[in-house]
Structure formats: C-alpha cells, structure tokens
Amino acid sequence: MATSIYYIPIDESLGIAKHYFISSDGTFENSIGWGPNGVEYKGKGVELTPEQQKRILDYPQLFGEYNIHRNNCEMFAWYVITGKQYSGQIKDKIHTAIGALAVSLVQPVLTVQSYESYQLKQAIANKLNQDLENAKKEKLKQQQKERDEFWRKRDAGEL
Numbered sequence: 001m002a003t004s005i006y007y008i009p010i011d012e013s014l015g016i017a018k019h020y021f022i023s024s025d026g027t028f029e030n031s032i033g034w035g036p037n038g039v040e041y042k043g044k045g046v047e048l049t050p051e052q053q054k055r056i057l058d059y060p061q062l063f064g065e066y067n068i069h070r071n072n073c074e075m076f077a078w079y080v081i082t083g084k085q086y087s088g089q090i091k092d093k094i095h096t097a098i099g100a101l102a103v104s105l106v107q108p109v110l111t112v113q114s115y116e117s118y119q120l121k122q123a124i125a126n127k128l129n130q131d132l133e134n135a136k137k138e139k140l141k142q143q144q145k146e147r148d149e150f151w152r153k154r155d156a157g158e159l
Contacts, residue, residue: 003047005077006031020074022046022081032056034076036066048080055080 007018008028021033023046030043038060048056059079063071071085078086153159 003052003081005074005081007074018074020072020077022048022077032080034059034066034071034073038066039076051083052080055083 003022003024004026005020006023006026006028007020010017010019019028019033019035021028021031021040021042023031028042030045031040032042032046032048033040039056059076063075063079063085065071066073072087074087075085078084150159
C-alpha cells in the first residue's frame with residue numbers, strides 16, 4: 001500500500017466529523033496525525049519522502065497550534081502529502097464547518113511553545129523512569145551477589 005491520507009469517523013461527533021491521518025498501510029495503528037497535542041505518531045510509523053518529513057517538522061512552527069476549524073488534522077495530512085493545506089470538511093460541508101467553528105472557541109489546545117515544554121517534561125520523566133529502572137536492576141544484582149557470597153561461605157564452612 002502507498003503512503004496516503006486516510007480517515008476514521010470520530011465517534012463523539014456521531015460520525016459527522018472525521019479524523020484524518022497519514023499511513024503507509026492504511027491503518028490508524030501505524031500513522032502520523034495532528035491533534036490537540038500536536039503531531040501524533042502511532043505504531044511503526046509511515047514511509048515518507050525527505051520533503052514530507054521536513055513538512056512534519058516545520059508544521060507546528062508554520063501554522064501554530066491545533067484548531068479544529070483553522071488548523072485541523074485534515075489540513076495537516078494534506079500539507080504533509082502535497083505541500084498545501086486543505087480541509088474538505090471545512091470548505092465543502094457547512095454543518096461540519098459551523099460545528100468545528102463552535103468547538104474551536106472552547107477547545108483546549110497546546111501551543112507550539114507549550115507542546116515543546118510538554119515534550120521536555122515527557123523526556124525528563126522518561127529519563128527518570130529509566131534511571132529508576134536501572135537502579136532497581138543494580139540493586140537486584142547486588143542482592144543476588146550478596147546471597148551468592150553467603151551460600152559460598154556457608155558451603156565452604158566459613159560461617
């Protein structure tokens with residue numbers, strides 16, 4: 001399957017609105033999309049050209065925060081694939097456009113700066129969790145070493 005734009009219905013909208021994403025295998029499980037938390041990577045990723053990869057990296061700086069009416073997942077997918085923003089949901093369907101505009105007025109989003117801060121916090125948390133896991137492993141190794149030494153001395157009659 002070729003890398004392309006796909007969509008799934010958004011249950012909360014009773015299927016009226018759709019979530020658009022980019023996938024090489026046509027599944028949402030292995031995709032790249034755009035949402036309130038910024039660029040969303042799922043699964044094993046997507047096969048993209050270097051130009052498309054650059055568009056993903058540049059997107060938050062060029063277009064700012066996610067907004068269901070002005071900067072949504074469909075616009076992101078079209079921009080990454082073609083280099084042009086487009087949303088048929090907003091341009092072609094008046095009821096979807098009105099609903100998106102209403103939601104955009106109250107929808108919480110992360111700005112580019114707050115998303116970068118969020119990513120930094122996630123990186124710090126991941127590093128601390130990794131360090132904690134490594135410390136636990138080292139402690140278990142040390143405890144096992146002490147047990148082995150105890151049993152060696154006991155078997156040698158040194159205790």
